[in-house]
Amino acid sequence: MSNGDAIIQMRNIGKVFYADEVETHALAGVHLDINQGEYVSISGPSGCGKSTLLSILGLLDSPSSGQYLLANNAVEALNRGQRSDIRNRQIGFIFQAFNLIGDMTVLENVELPLSYRKGVSSSERRERAVAALEKVDMAHRLGHYPAQLSGGQQQRVAVARALVGAPAVLLADEPTGNLDSKNGEQVMQLLDELHRQGSTICMVTHDSRYADYATRKIFMFDGRIVDEETMHRLRAEEDYRHFDEHKGLRIRSA
């Protein structure tokens, strides 16, 4: 099943959470390949498993079952330290809430991933951080603190931070969720530009307008990847069932 161009290969990934003797299947039988330079969006209703999938993609969590190859290396069973190292070198994160550190300047925030990498001198760290900030047009705000920036500017700094380590893949979790439409549009154009320059991007979004920026759209429902048509059908069925439950009727699914 190996695909020579695929930077990410997931085979039959499952994730089960246990809480108070309740077993929740967040992901089940997920197969996913993402090729080098691809721009993928993941959409789906709340609780469908998007964030769980992104956590596993970003090595923030381990799958309960299945195989995950990142740049042809099996990563599903790595320990915390190994996952930290790979996350630092191969994955860039962009979050909905920006997640910049308030006590650090823009430059220091962007330098942060490189500060965890051995063998990077402070001058190189600074050079690469400035270059990343230039890419997102934020090099003129090096000494500012996050609180002194607008939401859009903060997200651009977050993008620079994701880029600075030259990761194999950028993972974006609702990158426009905390932005107004104008700033949201600007961030999407920035990601589009990065994609055109060769970055591999995997983005979770609720918004179909932004999903359209991606070259491939993935839909999820109840912890599985489905095609767009299936997702709409399942959603419609669920809405109908929900409606009938409220009317006191019981519908048994076939």
Place this chain on the structure above:
Amino acid sequence: MQALLFDLRHTLRSLLNQPFFTLTTVVMLGMGLGLVLFMFGAIQSLVLQSPPYPNADQIAHFGLRNSVTGERNIRVGVNTYLDIAESQQSLAHIGAFYSGTINLSDQQRPTRFEGSNVTHGVFETLGINPVLGRVINEQDMQVGAPAVAVLGYDLWQQRYGGDASVIGRPVRVNSRNATIIGVMPEGFRFPEREDIWIPMNLDVLDGTRNSAPTVEVIGRIAAGKSSAQAETEFQALLERVNQQYPQARRADTAVVKPLAENMVSEIYARVLNIMLAAVSLVLLVACANVAGLLSARAATKQRERTIRSVMGATRWRLFWEGLLEAGVITCLAAAVGLVIAKLCGNWFMSALASTEHPPPSWALHFHIDAYLIGITIVAVALTTLLSGFVPAWRSSKIPENQIMREGGHGAISSGLGRLGKCLIAIEIALSLVLLVSAGLVIRTVIQIENIDTGADVHRTLTGRLALMDQHYRSDARVTTQFLERLQEDLSNAPGIAMATVTDTLPMTNVRRGWVATANMDIEDEDHLPMSVPIVVADNYFNFFRIPLVSGRVFSQHDDAESELVMVVSQDLAQRLWPQESAEGKTLTIKTGSGATETRTVIGVVGEVEYDGQDLGFGSGNVRVGAYYLPLTQSKGQFWSVAIHTLNEPHTVASVLRDVVARQDSDMPVYWIRSMDDWIEIASFRHQLLATIFIGFGIVALCLTASGLYALLSYTVTRKTREIGVHRAMGAPTWVIVRNITKDSLLQVAVGSFVGLGLSMLFAQLLSYVLFDVSPFDPVSFLLAVLFFALVCLTASIVPAFKAVRITPMQALRYE
């Protein structure tokens, strides 16, 4: 290194951005560290510091340890000194000395100075040369040699204005014509606070070996030799002497130690160690407090750490970052601590200097030196680990995927929880130990200040006389006549109701002597009972209103020619002859000259408290009773006069001086003090100790109260939403208060319970400095607990009040 600088820069900025937190933690930890550094500095100055003599580590001090009792004696007999001087191969120089007071008279008023009688080798052993003239040499030691004196620098400056022509000047020293031969350099006051040195009179070797006067012996270890060799030689010498003089056999073993270890009394060393133990508790309280605050801060910074973890920070790196923050706080606190240590040290040393028997003057300086800096570095490392390890470790344990689940909002889970509660309980327990300790020492001070001396000391002025002139020493009757005449003249002087004479006043004693009943073996000195010997005039019991229990007290008929008699105190009588009458029994005692004599007991009197400065310090707690000898049947050079005054005692001080001067113009009266002054002196060291323990207790209490306050405030903040929900559902105020304070009350209860247990253990250690107070004194324990509960309650009120004022709307809007 670059990562360290990166993290350090961020940590510093982060702390600067939260000045209140930073200031609070730095001050709290600074107080704990400051007190610990103060104690280490004090121990360094008073116990560990080398005396200021060239190559002081090469100067050895010769002492003995009784192998039966284990007691150490820093003095040896003069004969032993001479034997050592003759036989030792491992010493380059050797000298002996004993300290006391020395009368100096010239054209000015006769004055009694602290001084030492020394042999010629003392100055060579110390390696100190005079700034003027010469030191005492071998010729000065010869029998019949002209008397000489070496002056201290301060005495030379103050009495002779630094006049260089003082060398060769005739003076009278201890009522003998003498010549000033030298002046020692500034600061030299060997062994402790001496102002004058005279040759030791070695013409006292006519007694038996056991009755020989005792001296301290010091020697400079010769090149290529060691103090261990000196000790071996000394031990061999003792064994030889024991074989040579079987009658004088003593169960002593040789102890040769560096001079520094013998310069400060063991009491100081022991008390300082107790204080160090106490102050370590304060530091632990401070560490627990800061650990609690760091945990609370870590909880608020959990998102930041999650971001770092997502960016690739390993757990170790996150742990290191947490520890670095604790390290930076501790370093800042150490700077504050050094300032606090210096202030406390200066105060402590000046307080010690004003005690009756202060440590040597060279030890009374508090320095921030390399030693203290080294201790500071170790303390910083330990404190960083103690206060920062657990918070850093806990905060490094981050579920990275939390960042995905929480998004931009949502509650940050508590990082404090059980850890914070445990830390507060620990603080409460340790603080209670310190409060109980402070209570016990305060009770000791109260006990001493209100001590029933067993004697009427109201409106009593006392003074000390040294009868050094040869005519007093050669004939005991001259001394007796002088003292009886003095007593009579004083009784008739204006403003004086009555006068008496004794060699030891109540509350001033430091001496002990053995007593042996008819069926005890006086050769077995180590096993004989000890008691306090007192020589008194026949009106002494009447003067101090000491009740006669049975028999009679001394009368004019008890003179030098009559039967040797004695009076014993009730305690001693009970100890020696339980269930029997003491009257008519005989007791053998050792006289001041070392000879033994047997006396008949003629009466039993009430108990009087004689122990003074050592009261409440170890051996001072052991009551041994007293035996009294009549002045007319005793010898002695040092005497105290006591006078009942009609008005305030000190108003007749000049009368006392004048009456003495009329009898002997060469005789100074020193230590002119009221009996109240003596009682004050007896309690002074405890007052000092109590002040320090109160300080420790207050610091620990403040730390604990602030820790409790911080925890409750944090609880209120964390439970704001919950409180809002309770409020919205109509919960009454008491429910809100109960929800907030129930945990803290549990911690106070658990902490107090553990603290009481620890207090009982610590009180055992403290019992060394207690007087007439049980280590389990219920009053001290109860008051400490009540006071503590009051403070904890006060610390809980503000957060509880804050919680009560939260409205549902505020709470539900709260993020």
